[in-house]
Amino acid sequence: MKKIVLGAVAATLMTFTASAALAQSKEIAVIVKTSNSNFWQNVNKGADAAIKEQSKYTMTFQGPAAEANVADEVNMVENAINRKVAGIVLAPSDPDALVPAIKKAYENAIPVVLIDSSISAAGEKYYQAFLSTDNEKAGQLCAEALIKKMGTTGKVAVMSYVAGVGSEIGRVGGFTKYIKANSKIEIVGPFYSQSQMATALNQTIDTLAANPDLKGMFGANEPTAAGMGRAIAQSGKAGQITAIGFDGNQDLQDFVRNGTLQGIAVQGSFQMGYLGVQTIVKIVGGEKVAKTIDTGVVFVTKDNLDKPEAKNVLY
DSSP, rough: EEEEEESOOSSSEEEEOEEEEEOOOEEEEEEEEEEHHHHHHHHHHHHHHHHHTOOSEEEEEEESSSTTHHHHHHHHHHHHHHOOOOOOEEOOOOTTHHHHHHHHHHTTTTEEEEEEEOGGGGGGGGGEEEEEOHHHHHHHHHHHHHHHHSSSSSSEEEOOOTTTTTHHHHHHHHHHHHHHHOOOOOOEEEEEEEEHHHHHHHHHHHHHHHHHHHOOEEEEHHHHHHHHHHHHHTTTTTTEEEEEEEEEOOOHHHHHEEEHSSEEEOOHHHHHHHHHHHHHHHHTTTTEHHHHHEOEEEEEETTTTHHHHHHOOOO
């Protein structure tokens, strides 16, 4: 089993006590990039587990219909502020567009804990903690696994999701940097699916047709990797192309089991929700929290798919 602990908890600690007059409700709002994803539903399960461990706060969970619906997510944050929630756990779908809303929360003494993706430097002082995978190192881990399987020459397509999102920048950036530094592999793409499985499927089919000499592929998030896997299987290329995915829903597990994908990097999505809610509770209670908290990643292959450490992060 390969398990990688990506980065240490940051040393900088801070407190943020919400004003009782402003935080009139006992609601913790969990707002994610989209509610239509097994990954984010697993975040929901983690958040729900954390809420059930205490009795002081309640939780709401919501997200747009699609990750590309950034304006909808902004509205959800603003509505939560207007409800005077106790705190917000937020997975921002855009590094810049969410900054004004997070600033507004800060000005209303409502703590914000980010999960999965961060925001631009201009908004750093307005949130109290950031919980995520170290996406750059996770991308490097995927590139390392791909090179080990297919070698250091050939052509690899990068199937990505939403350009400019913090997790995408780190993940795809880490992958491509490692490939360029450690091989002579030619990179095709990236292609952006907007986190839509059907789009990723069609893009993969087109990429395979346009590049018959393709030796490898990287699918950088759950719907993208699922669409990529389906396209590889439909094209009769399963086992002929070294394909690495990201995240761990049932479709992706099945692709690993049958050899369509050679491995998947799986984040601690349950942990993001669980620790996100726990961190808000601590902040509102006046406790110190780390500014950055790493939730880790496990690289899952056919060899360790059924082992406990992999089962703990698969969903």
